[in-house]
Each structure stands twice: as C-alpha cells, then as structure tokens.
Amino acid sequence: MDYVHFVETLAQRRCADCLANDRVSSADIYVNVQPLSGAAANLAVYDALVEEGDVVMGMDLYQGGHLTHGSAFNFSGKRYHVVSYGVSKRTGQLDYDEIRSLARENRPRMIIAGFTSYPWAPDWQAFRAIADEVGAYLLADMSHPAGMIIAGAFPSPIGIADVTTFTTHKTLCGPRGAVIVSTDEDLSRLIDLAVFPGEQGGPHTQKFAAMAVAFKIAQSEPFRRLQWKIKENTAALAEGLQKREDNFAQEVLSQVK
Numbered sequence: 001m002d003y004v005h006f007v008e009t010l011a012q013r014r015c016a017d018c019l020a021n022d023r024v025s026s027a028d029i030y031v032n033v034q035p036l037s038g039a040a041a042n043l044a045v046y047d048a049l050v051e052e053g054d055v056v057m058g059m060d061l062y063q064g065g066h067l068t069h070g071s072a073f074n075f076s077g078k079r080y081h082v083v084s085y086g087v088s089k090r091t092g093q094l095d096y097d098e099i100r101s102l103a104r105e106n107r108p109r110m111i112i113a114g115f116t117s118y119p120w121a122p123d124w125q126a127f128r129a130i131a132d133e134v135g136a137y138l139l140a141d142m143s144h145p146a147g148m149i150i151a152g153a154f155p156s157p158i159g160i161a162d163v164t165t166f167t168t169h170k171t172l173c174g175p176r177g178a179v180i181v182s183t184d185e186d187l188s189r190l191i192d193l194a195v196f197p198g199e200q201g202g203p204h205t206q207k208f209a210a211m212a213v214a215f216k217i218a219q220s221e222p223f224r225r226l227q228w229k230i231k232e233n234t235a236a237l238a239e240g241l242q243k244r245e246d247n248f249a250q251e252v253l254s255q256v257k
C-alpha cells in the first residue's frame with residue numbers, strides 16, 4: 001500500500017513539474033492521476049462542479065468537440081442542459097464574439113474549451129474572460145496537445161482554466177489513462193471525491209508507475225524535439241495541401257507558421 005502511494009505521489013509531482021509555468025508553480029498544481037480515461041476524467045469534473053440540469057457550454061461534436069463536451073449520445077448531453085458552440089461558417093474558426101453572446105444569453109455554469117478535431121490553438125484567455133463575465137467555471141480539455149503543451153509547442157491553459165483534463169496516451173505518449181489538474185485546493189478536494197468514491201472504485205494502480213515514467217520522459221530533450229516535430233510536420237502537411245490549392249490548408253498554414 002505504501003509503495004502504491006509513493007508511486008502515485010511521484011506521478012502527481014512529476015506531472016505538476018511538467019505543467020508549471022510563469023503563472024503557476026509546481027507546488028500550486030493539484031493533480032489527480034486516478035481517472036481510468038479521458039471520458040471518466042470529464043465525467044468527474046461535471047460531478048464536482050455542476051448539478052444535473054445546469055447549463056454547460058461545449059463545442060459541438062460535429063464541429064470538433066468531444067462526446068463528453070455535450071453530445072446528445074453521451075451522459076453529458078443527457079444529464080445537463082447543453083448549449084453547443086461551433087466554428088464560424090465564414091472562417092472555419094472559433095468566433096469569440098459569438099461564443100460570448102451565447103454565454104451571455106444562456107448563463108452557463110461551466111464552459112468547456114479544448115477539442116478533439118480543431119486544428120487551431122484555443123485562445124484560453126478569451127475563454128477565461130467569457131467565463132468570468134458570466135460566472136462560469138472554465139474546463140480546459142487538453143487531451144490532444146498535452147505533450148506539445150509540456151514541450152512549449154502549444155499554448156497552455158494551466159493557471160488560466162479552473163480545471164484541466166487530459167489523456168496520457170495521445171501526444172504525451174504515456175499509458176492509456178487521464179489526469180485532472182486544478183490550481184485551487186478546495187476545487188481539487190471536490191474533484192478527488194468525484195473520482196473516488198463518486199465515480200470509480202479502485203484505480204488502475206499499475207498506471208501510476210507508467211505515468212511517472214511518462215512525465216519523466218516528457219521533461220527530456222528528445223521528447224521536446226518530438227513535440228516540436230509534430231508542429232513542423234503539420235506545417236509540411238498543410239504546405240503540401242496548399243499546393244493543391246486547398247483553402248482549408250491555407251488557413252491552417254497561416255496558423256502553424
């Protein structure tokens with residue numbers, strides 16, 4: 001038991017070290033490494049922060065959001081009053097004025113930012129300002145770019161969002177699992193209780209060790225290079241598509257260069 005606790009704490013501390021930035025130090029980052037997956041992590045955040053029937057805003061599944069961001073097929077769309085935002089038909093990108101209007105009109109208790117299929121970086125500060133204006137919690141789901149964020153190749157929501165979730169098996173290259181991070185001790189207690197005993201029984205303890213290794217590797221130079229390479233490869237792909245006069249690729253290129 002003591003060994004498991006030691007390894008879990010090591011994974012938590014290394015994760016906090018990876019995510020510390022100019023806004024928040026490692027000591028002020030509270031980490032839960034127990035969620036069995038990204039969907040389970042998001043479910044726990046809903047349980048901790050909002051009540052059934054509350055208004056929640058997330059990105060529409062068909063425009064880049066994840067199932068757990070309010071899809072009608074998922075617990076999130078069934079249990080909460082979901083107001084989805086999407087991309088502008090004109091630019092194909094998020095329109096923060098539109099999102100603000102939607103938030104003013106619907107007064108959500110929680111806004112979710114961070115996506116499954118959206119090729120641009122979210123403006124985390126813009127989401128923060130909108131959430132503050134309507135008194136909502138801001139949940140950042142950085143599942144896809146987690147590795148890039150740790151390597152400094154993508155903007156970080158840590159210290160901006162109230163709570164951040166991410167899977168550990170995408171760009172982070174770790175075991176299949178997920179993490180919930182907050183920078184407020186009271187919120188972190190609510191989240192810990194929502195994960196266990198609220199949602200799960202025993203965690204997959206063997207994953208703590210795999211996460212501790214992944215977070216160690218994530219602080220290395222080869223890992224950093226790999227993450228920047230993802231960005232370079234994206235630019236190369238966009239450039240190739242652009243040669244075929246694809247408008248969408250043109251837009252992507254302007255963002256990644």
Ligand SMILES: Cc1ncc(COP(=O)(O)O)c(C=O)c1O
Pocket residue numbers: 036037038039040042066068114115116141143144167177178
């Ligand atoms: C943005 C986002 N959040 C959460 C998840 C859910 O992760 P999992 O499959 O581990 O439940 C995914 C999965 O791809 C995702 O893209």
